[in-house]
Amino acid sequence: MSTIVYWFRNDLRLEDNPGFREACASAKHLLPIYIHPDSNDDLTSWGFPRFANHSREFLQQSLDELRHQLIARGSNLLELSGEPSKVFQLIRDQTAFDVIYCEQIQAPEELAEVDVIKNLGFNVRQFWQSSMLDPKDLPFDLQEIPDVFTKFRQEVERRGLSYAEPISTPAHIPPLPLMSIATKPKEALFPKQVEPLFSGGELSALAHLDQYFERRLPDTYKQTRNQLTGMDYSSKFSPWLAFGCCSARTIVQKLKNYESTYGANDGTYWLWFELLWRDYFRFLHFKYGDKLYRPHGLIDKEINSFDKKKFQQWISGCTGENFIDAGMRELQQTGFLSNRMRQVVASYWIYDMKGDWRAGAAWFESQLVDYDVYSNQGNWLYIAGRGTDPRGGRPFNVKKQARDHDPDGAYRSKWLNAP
Ligand SMILES: Cc1cc2nc3c(=O)[nH]c(=O)nc-3n(C[C@H](O)[C@H](O)[C@H](O)COP(=O)(O)OP(=O)(O)OC[C@H]3O[C@@H](n4cnc5c(N)ncnc54)[C@H](O)[C@@H]3O)c2cc1C
Structure with missing residues (x-):
């Protein structure tokens, strides 16, 4: 039994979070943390801020919800800012820990971040958990994924793959280790231009999914998905998926339950089809990695x-x-x-x-x-x-x-x- 730091990245949820669940099962003490980018590094090379207010606000709501959920289970969420490697060094000065668990993000900057941490001697375990399908179930190695989406989809369908089963929230969260680090003071997000369309967080994600299915919107998805105005022409799952407030597997499990109750139709199939595109772009990163980020791609x-x-x-x-x-x-x-x-x-x-x-x-x-x-x-x-x-x-x-x-x-x- 050890002390584990769980580093939340784009997986701000407790349900269907295999990395977090395993951390809970293995740790005597568990420190859940989130690391904001250093605001000094916030400008893109094109000269504008990397994150505008919309996503910062959604992120903060998601973190607040996550913190409430963790507090309700006897834990907490430590929010710090800066380069992850420096943050982990700061934490190590305060409390001994054995290993960092986190979501695996298979994109160059995020992989490089983890490499720097490992090179400092930290032990890091990463968990791939953001796709709807489990790469282990695919009929090919990710390095051999077909270059044409249709071929990929046909092979997935031929194999009868639909989604990997989500897992439940851990029943017990180990207590925090002893330490005293002040969390980052919250900045007010100002000016606020318009009321946000979406509110971040796991509970908000689940509420959004429930109303989407209760109102039977999947049935009309295929006809409406190319419209431009309103909340209902498409699912609007994407903000919650982007921050990992819910998993793609949870969504598709609900979609399959919906099909069992009301029957499958073009709309339900098309929603799954779009989520398969989401998986496809993820999986291509395993095959091509940095090459996708070259100026000429x-x-x-x-x-x-x-x-x-x-x-x-x-x-x-x-x-x-x-x-x-x-x-x-x-x-x-x-x-x-x-x-x-x-x-x-x-x-x-x-x-x-x-x-x-x-x-x-x-x-x-x-x-x-x-x-x-x-x-x-x-x-x-x-x-x-x-x-x-x-x-x-x-x-x-x-x-x-x-x-x-x-x-x-x-x-x-x-x-x-x-x-
Ligand atoms: C230039 C460009 C940039 C994009 N950037 C992003 C991005 O940063 N983040 C993002 O989530 N989506 C991105 N998309 C894909 C797509 O436009 C959005 O996922 C979708 O509009 C989100 O709305 P929705 O949740 O209502 O989608 P729905 O139409 O309801 O689809 C359901 C889900 O399927 C997935 N999906 C749908 N279309 C695509 C697609 N073309 N590629 C990958 N996944 C898809 C999303 O997870 C979406 O939430 C981009 C598309 C284009 C053309």
Whole structure:
């Protein structure tokens, strides 16, 4: 029996959290912590803050909920800021611990963070727990994952894979070790522009899922998913998934229960299908790793240059193309954008404004309340034609998209006239 530090990363939940559960089962004393990035490191190389208020607010709500849940079970959550390696050194000065348990995040910066910690002599155990499918169940090694999504999906379906069973919340959380570190003082998030669309946290996630299924919204998902306005046209699971307030496995278990009660249909299948895309972008990281983060991605062709003035026009919604401007304003004001608008504005930046796709991806990272490293990188590479997609890029015709998806101009008028 040892002292374990559980480092919460993008897994801010107690239910279906294998790493946390195993830490609880193995530790005599357990220290749950969360590490905020150092605000000095907060600027991207493109010159804007890496995290805008939308995701910071959602994150803080999620952490507050997590802390309440831990306190109710006799534990607590220590929130600190800085480079993880320095934070662990600080903790080690205060209390002896044997091992750090955490979620495995298979993206270059996050892997490098863990390497630095290991190189300092810390013992770290990582748990892969953010996908719907368990990589062990796949009929191929992750290094051999098909490069075409359809082939991947067909192999998954042929094998009859749907999701891996979630696991329950630990019954007992070991007590905290003795130590005295002050937690980070909470900053007020100001100014607050609009009321947030989403409220972070595990209980909020579960409440959102329940109302989504109770209102039988999966039945119409396939017909509505390309709409642009409202809470119900798509599931809006993404912010809670991004912070790990609920797991993809929990969602799909509820989806399968729903199918047993009401029957499977196009909508339920399509929801699963989209969650499979989410898995696919994750799994591609095991095969290609850093290569997905090269300027040219996986395809050796020249990239567009970066024009600061054009970029300013794009991000502030002042390109003169109404449909794009409406989308970019919605993104900045709410931290959310429908999948359709994400595709259209990304395509416009790359193919019409001839912009560097990496700056677009970084802007999404900064703005999206549901920013997810794998899905963001994967989708930007896909549209830019620099990932595994054999079609070599996905340019969208903006005028046609506006006609098809905003025929009466209501979406444009909503965001172009917003205060
Ligand atoms: C350029 C671009 C950048 C994107 N960046 C992100 C991101 O940072 N974080 C993120 O979660 N999604 C991202 N997406 C994918 C997708 O747009 C969002 O997941 C979706 O719009 C979230 O809304 P929802 O939860 O209502 O989705 P729904 O349509 O209800 O889908 C259900 C779930 O399936 C998954 N999903 C749906 N579409 C995709 C997709 N194309 N790729 C991967 N997973 C998908 C999501 O987890 C989503 O919550 C991006 C798409 C594009 C085109």
